[in-house]
Amino acid sequence: MQAVIMAGGKGTRLVELTKDIIPKPLAPVCGKPILEWQLQKLKENGIRDVILIIGHLGEKIKEHFGDGSLFGMNLSYIEETEPLGTAGALFYAKEKLRDGPFWLILGDVLFDIDMKRMEAFHEAQRALATLLVHPNSHPYDSDLIVKNDAGRVLAFDSKHNVRQGWYDNCVNAGLYLLDKSFCDLVPAPQKTDLEKGLLSKLVTQGAAVYAYATPEYVKDVGTVERIRQAEQEWGDGSAARRNLKRKQRAVFLDRDGTVNIDKGLICKPEQLELEPCAAAAIKLLNRSGRLAIIVTNQPVVARGLCDIETVEEIHRKLKTLLGNEGAYVDDIIYCPHHPDKGFPEENVAYKIPCHCRKPDIGMIEACVAKFNIDLRQSWLIGDRTVDVQTGKNAGVRTILLETGAAGQDGKYEAEPDLICSNLLEAAEYIAVTEGE
Numbered sequence: 113m114q115a116v117i118m119a120g121g122k123g124t125r126l127v128e129l130t131k132d133i134i135p136k137p138l139a140p141v142c143g144k145p146i147l148e149w150q151l152q153k154l155k156e157n158g159i160r161d162v163i164l165i166i167g168h169l170g171e172k173i174k175e176h177f178g179d180g181s182l183f184g185m186n187l188s189y190i191e192e193t194e195p196l197g198t199a200g201a202l203f204y205a206k207e208k209l210r211d212g213p214f215w216l217i218l219g220d221v222l223f224d225i226d227m228k229r230m231e232a233f234h235e236a237q238r239a240l241a242t243l244l245v246h247p248n249s250h251p252y253d254s255d256l257i258v259k260n261d262a263g264r265v266l267a268f269d270s271k272h273n274v275r276q277g278w279y280d281n282c283v284n285a286g287l288y289l290l291d292k293s294f295c296d297l298v299p300a301p302q303k304t305d306l307e308k309g310l311l312s313k314l315v316t317q318g319a320a321v322y323a324y325a326t327p328e329y330v331k332d333v334g335t336v337e338r339i340r341q342a343e344q345e346w347g348d349g350s351a352a353r354r355n356l357k358r359k360q361r362a363v364f365l366d367r368d369g370t371v372n373i374d375k376g377l378i379c380k381p382e383q384l385e386l387e388p389c390a391a392a393a394i395k396l397l398n399r400s401g402r403l404a405i406i407v408t409n410q411p412v413v414a415r416g417l418c419d420i421e422t423v424e425e426i427h428r429k430l431k432t433l434l435g436n437e438g439a440y441v442d443d444i445i446y447c448p449h450h451p452d453k454g455f456p457e458e459n460v461a462y463k464i465p466c467h468c469r470k471p472d473i474g475m476i477e478a479c480v481a482k483f484n485i486d487l488r489q490s491w492l493i494g495d496r497t498v499d500v501q502t503g504k505n506a507g508v509r510t511i512l513l514e515t516g517a518a519g520q521d522g523k524y525e526a527e528p529d530l531i532c533s534n535l536l537e538a539a540e541y542i543a544v545t546e547g548e
């Protein structure tokens with residue numbers, strides 16, 4: 113696999129660090145240029161063949177890295193005589209690229225990810241382009257990606273749009289896998305914006321553009337403030353710990369009665385309202401470096417009370433409300449099934465015995481595979497005995513909450529490891545006793 117790094121940007125927002133003597137990609141993070149970290153991470157993922165697009169002060173980059181042999185890399189350069197945006201230089205890169213997919217990386221993105229996972233996703237979807245996406249703590253003022261359940265990108269939702277409805281917290285992170293044929297879309301060396309100029313057109317035409325969501329560390333370090341934050345996360349190892357090659361700690365959260373107020377079966381977005389401290393609790397989990405994943409039984413689908421699309425809309429509302437308060441969940445997994453047939457108005461296709469309905473552990477097993485989770489270091493928090501039983505069955509520790517059903521449903525005998533008055537108290541317990 114080859115990679116192209118767009119290292120030609122002018123970096124006016126970093127001039128305090130670069131003094132306009134060095135180009136932006138040579139700005140230091142923890143004592144090493146951003147670009148050197150990028151090359152190191154590529155090398156760790158087996159990618160040594162890299163094409164660097166250079167521009168303003170590009171000769172300094174050439175001086176520092178040469179042909180790459182001192183860094184164990186094979187580097188070649190394309191010099192922009194005028195700025196060509198985030199994609200214009202693909203016109204020139206094409207002749208250096210082999211057939212098949214290649215990585216495209218923006219020059220101010222610091223990352224530590226298991227690249228093989230995204231490559232496998234790109235291949236499985238037979239995508240023309242795959243964007244790395246993740247949730248962030250301020251979706252309300254971010255450009256968002258609208259995708260379907262399979263990850264197919266349906267639209268780009270600019271932060272300048274007035275958003276009427278509920279939305280997914282899904283933000284483009286600046287790492288791409290593109291097929292070489294993508295370069296044909298740039299017919300001449302001209303200033304071209306990757307997202308606005310190429311990808312959004314392709315999406316409108318129905319091309320195979322996909323979004324790969326991951327909780328791993330990817331950060332735009334285009335401002336001095338963001339470099340300072342990154343130095344902390346990079347320096348204390350918290351960035352590296354999130355790489356999915358390493359075992360992850362997760363906190364599985366029940367939904368109704370735990371994150372949102374228990375109002376019985378919820379089958380309309382209007383019925384969903386957050387528990388008062390849920391956003392603060394989830395924000396704490398986000399900051400503690402743990403995955404926050406909702407696992408919920410939603411037999412509303414099997415009972416014919418609403419369809420899958422409505423459940424998704426309810427979850428978009430949940431993500432919007434959390435995002436408004438700076439919190440996000442890494443995933444929401446739900447079981448739409450129910451085992452008992454024979455009710456009026458039921459949706460027969462979902463009236464099946466399944467392996468995902470709690471207290472069975474299919475949803476947790478799916479998360480373990482997806483996020484490489486260490487169950488012994490993980491927790492499940494819920495308000496019902498079925499949550500406690502699920503945790504026992506899966507081999508994670510459990511916290512029963514006094515919100516929602518408060519464990520009074522009387523269905524299972526399993527004892528929780530701890531009882532807390534609400535989700536915030538539970539999150540504080542985990543973060544304080546087990547650290548970050």
Ligand SMILES: [Zn+2]
Pocket residue numbers: 447448449450466467468469
């Ligand atoms: Zn199920």
